[in-house]
Amino acid sequence: MSRSYKRSFAVTTALLPTWIAVIVIYVGTMLWSIRLSFTDSTLFPSSNYVGLSQYAKLFATPKWWAALQNVAIFGVLYVLGCLVVGFLLAAALDRKIRFESVFRTIFLYPYAMSFVVTGLIWQWMMNPTFGIQASVRAFGWQDFSFDWVVNPNLAIYAVVIAGIWQGAGLVMVIALAGMRGIETEQWRAAQIDGVPACRIYLSIILPQLGPALAAAGMLLALGVIKTYDLIVAMTNGGPGYATEVPAKFIMDSLFQRQNLGLATAGATVLVLTVIAVVAPFRYAVHMRARRREGA
């Protein structure tokens, strides 16, 4: 009894600094930010409470709405796109092709690159006056048009392309590892039954990769909320509000516009959104785990 108490005391003591860090740095600053969102703070924190007026102002700002809409479009397409492209790449590499490790390195390489570099590269490639469009036209195809990044209606999709290019490699590696973990007997059995390869991937491999792809999807989704550097490097939120995202809106309010109240209100909305999305998911996972224990 006393030994186990002693041990738990030692463990608690060892973990104490971490707990203090978690509570003070993460939870504490979050609460502090939420508190500020109810004040009229501009450059410096103030304690003049103004209720929900920062939130009213925030949701009366067309740019904020545009930012929310953009991050939703970007998030859905980016995560799905990465999963699909990443899975296809993994399936292609899984076919025991030659130079597999070379291709694996090439496909994973973009993920090692920062979003800033990714954004700059794609900004140059998609720039209609000297990028892909200009090159194709120089080859003689005069009507060729690829101006997504400067077209307000399509710019967000241009950002999605750059994002997928960067993130698909991660999904590929995770999916490939999952595929390699599947017993080869399943393959042989299916082949004996004469099932075509693409059907094997869809009906046999894909269901077994569920947890791996869910983990990859989760990693990518976390990146979506904080999307900032890709946008800043590639379009800086333009043309107009076409690629504005909440994180950029918050940073601009904080540092360029000296508007701490509005920035923290935006950050709070963002946190609530994340909780609203993640909480049911976590709850479902938790319930499933309990049901499994019970069974």
Next chain:
Amino acid sequence: MKNAMKLLLAGAALAALLAPANADDKPKAEVMTSWTSGGEAAALNIIRSEFEKRGGEWEDSSIAGFGAADAAFQNRIVAGDPPTAKQVVIGLDPAEFIKQGLMNPIDDVAAAGKWADVLPKTIYDFISHDGKVFLSPTGAHGESWMFYSKEAFEKAGIASEPKSWDEFFAAMDKLKAAGILPIAWGGQAWQETKVFNMILLSQAGIDGFLKIYVDKDTSPASMEAIKKTLTILGRMRAYVDEGAPGRNWNDATAMVITAKAGVQFMGDWAKGEFTVAGKVPGKDYGCMILPESEGMVFIADSFDYPKTGDASQDKAQKLLAEVVMDPEVQVAFSIKKGSIPMRTDVDKSQLDACSQKGLELMSAGKIVPDQAIILTPQQAGALADYVDAFWSNPSANVDEEVAKFPSIFQ
């Protein structure tokens, strides 16, 4: 041998003499600016070398990018470790810091240097808060310039600078017909906002401009000026290329330098790019205030001086304020930076043709401040959003947009 020995001894003696002075008396300044590009750094160096000549010790903490430097400064102020001096745009941007009591006034330096007599009154008002002087201005930039390529104008058969907007658009049509891109457009919100302001000044006049931005006037006359401005701005969409969105101002300037494009609307810092490319104002390129404008929009740089609680730095702040306002420093600095000296009593002859035009308008008081000077950062940001949204939406209805304008000031 003997001589060398003597020299060595003399040197040692001299070093011994200077060393203690070095240790305690030299006022030390850590100066934070965002002046890192070629011309900017050269201009800052003028201040630095004069500061060092007068016995100061200089530590450079420059950070590229106005926003990045501001963010770093904000963080250091909050952390209680401010630099000795920070470059700021005069106006409401530094006002919040001053209101919070974080800045040292430099009243005595201003009084000794009779700043009230040598600075235009508008500037002197902007650097003072509650009757005390807090900022030492370095130079002003004229912002409502139209730079044009003489070569492009010649090719298109444009004989003279357009005097009205109708003439301007006629000239743009000529450029288009000659196969030259009419306007080199930098499609970033801040650049578009500058163009908006330039046109607004040409439509509302100096009084009307100030009424809108300072008094936040929404009378029919003011709204009419906004409407005319948006209409002219909207017409320009037909004269830019598809590479415009997101283009940096200096890339746009390069297009005018190489005569690929006809004109660019930009502040006078664009001159630095022309100069680097070996172009001469009045010969290779022209600079004119926008058609139908009676004055010029200006923005002005200065230093402000955070409270550091350190006597040596306080001394350095006073010395720096003095150096910055020195007439010779003002001229030399402006030549390097492409700006206009703040003092009206300086030797004009060394300035180029464009700066002289600017200084004339400034001395005559025919100037209006940039939005960064008269609007809060939040309002200035909202204005940039407003202009950017209008510009990038070709189907925007001008009347509806005019009705939205007053919401900027909320």
